[in-house]
Amino acid sequence: MSENIYLDNAATTPIDTDVKEILINLLDVFHNPSQPYSPSSFVKKKINEARKIIADCINASPEEIFFTSGGTESNNTVIYQMLNHKKKKSIIISDIEHHSVINPCKFIKKMGYIVKNINVNSKGYIDSNDFINTIDENTVIASIMYANNEIGTIQNIKKLASIAHEKGILFHTDAVQAVGHLHLDVKELDVDFLSASAHKFNGPKGIGFLYVKKGINFSPLIYGGAQELNMRAGTENAPLIYAMAIALKKNLEILNSSQQHLNELYDLFIKKLKLYKIDFVENSTNDGLPGLVNISINNQNGETLLHRLDLKKIQISTGSACDSVNNQVSHVIKALNVDKRYSEGTIRISFGKENTKEEAIKIADELNNIING
Numbered sequence: 227m228s229e230n231i232y233l234d235n236a237a238t239t240p241i242d243t244d245v246k247e248i249l250i251n252l253l254d255v256f257h258n259p260s261q262p263y264s265p266s267s268f269v270k271k272k273i274n275e276a277r278k279i280i281a282d283c284i285n286a287s288p289e290e291i292f293f294t295s296g297g298t299e300s301n302n303t304v305i306y307q308m309l310n311h312k313k314k315k316s317i318i319i320s321d322i323e324h325h326s327v328i329n330p331c332k333f334i335k336k337m338g339y340i341v342k343n344i345n346v347n348s349k350g351y352i353d354s355n356d357f358i359n360t361i362d363e364n365t366v367i368a369s370i371m372y373a374n375n376e377i378g379t380i381q382n383i384k385k386l387a388s389i390a391h392e393k394g395i396l397f398h399t400d401a402v403q404a405v406g407h408l409h410l411d412v413k414e415l416d417v418d419f420l421s422a423s424a425h426k427f428n429g430p431k432g433i434g435f436l437y438v439k440k441g442i443n444f445s446p447l448i449y450g451g452a453q454e455l456n457m458r459a460g461t462e463n464a465p466l467i468y469a470m471a472i473a474l475k476k477n478l479e480i481l482n483s484s485q486q487h488l489n490e491l492y493d494l495f496i497k498k499l500k501l502y503k504i505d506f507v508e509n510s511t512n513d514g515l516p517g518l519v520n521i522s523i524n525n526q527n528g529e530t531l532l533h534r535l536d537l538k539k540i541q542i543s544t545g546s547a548c549d550s551v552n553n554q555v556s557h558v559i560k561a562l563n564v565d566k567r568y569s570e571g572t573i574r575i576s577f578g579k580e581n582t583k584e585e586a587i588k589i590a591d592e593l594n595n596i597i598n599g
């Protein structure tokens with residue numbers, strides 16, 4: 227196991243060792259946080275502490291943080307808000323959203339709602355004028371991802387949110403790839419909703435949160451008990467919640483140095499590929515998500531490269547985790563209009579803060595061995 231070189235951190239990250247220990251220890255405190263006896267108040271206290279830590283990390287207030295099962299649930303919660311709107315019926319998303327935004331949108335479309343898509347340019351950026359022109363009197367909300375999971379493009383969310391508000395619509399950002407990896411301040415961004423997921427920032431799986439700006443009305447996706455201020459029913463998983471908060475805090479404490487390290491790995495890897503004269507298109511940019519490399523290699527098959535690297539104990543991806551199941555050129559690569567000679571040879575290497583320069587060199591060497599023989 228330890229010989230593996232894991233380079234798929236955009237799919238999920240290894241759990242931080244301190245976070246894992248905290249999580250395991252908390253599993254012993256099994257009491258239901260809603261009960262009035264003392265062991266329960268300890269659990270409740272941990273949940274409140276976690277809410278405060280997370281709020282501080284993104285400059286929110288604790289009552290603006292709602293715990294969910296992860297990014298998918300947070301995104302679904304926001305998209306299904308459309309169902310509360312009977313007169314205005316239109317939502318705007320980009321062409322490169324994650325399937326946890328795209329698929330609930332397909333569902334509401336079947337129910338008569340209008341989903342408007344905005345294109346991106348060949349580097350994955352949205353043109354703010356296109357955004358302005360897509361908003362009309364029927365639009366309720368726009369959902370634009372903060373950082374793309376396949377190519378790492380970071381959108382100008384502050385600008386897009388400000389346009390949305392000038393035009394009187396709500397703004398959501400799927401920040402699942404950004405939280406814990408970029409400096410993020412919800413007050414500065416002025417978004418109405420923001421989604422995050424712990425397993426993308428060295429926390430456990432099955433836990434995330436939704437930020438909802440104070441004063442914004444929303445309805446639950448999951449109904450039942452009164453947990454999360456009546457907004458997300460179900461007994462809280464205090465160990466996961468607390469572990470998520472510590473994971474986020476720890477990642478942000480070393481944010482600048484890990485960003486710098488990841489940018490170095492990115493540059494080193496690309497430099498090596500160029501040195502080996504590998505013919506590729508760079509779909510990612512080194513001012514995108516730190517350490518996320520997406521390239522399309524001429525006359526190659528991404529899936530084959532993935533399996534051949536796996537035989538060498540190196541784990542990469544062809545795109546997002548869901549598209550590697552579908553085994554076809556992903557909607558994101560299609561949106562970039564990558565030439566067909568290259569697009570089928572698309573791979574994503576997402577370095578994590580634990581990866582080393584030697585590992586960045588090793589993957590470039592192995593790719594060279596496979597491609598140039």
Ligand code: PLP
Pocket residue numbers: 236237295296297298299301324326371373374375400402403422423424434547
């Ligand atoms: N949004 C983005 C951009 C993602 O990358 C992912 C995970 O791949 C999700 C949403 C879904 O998050 P989760 O796995 O926590 O449901």
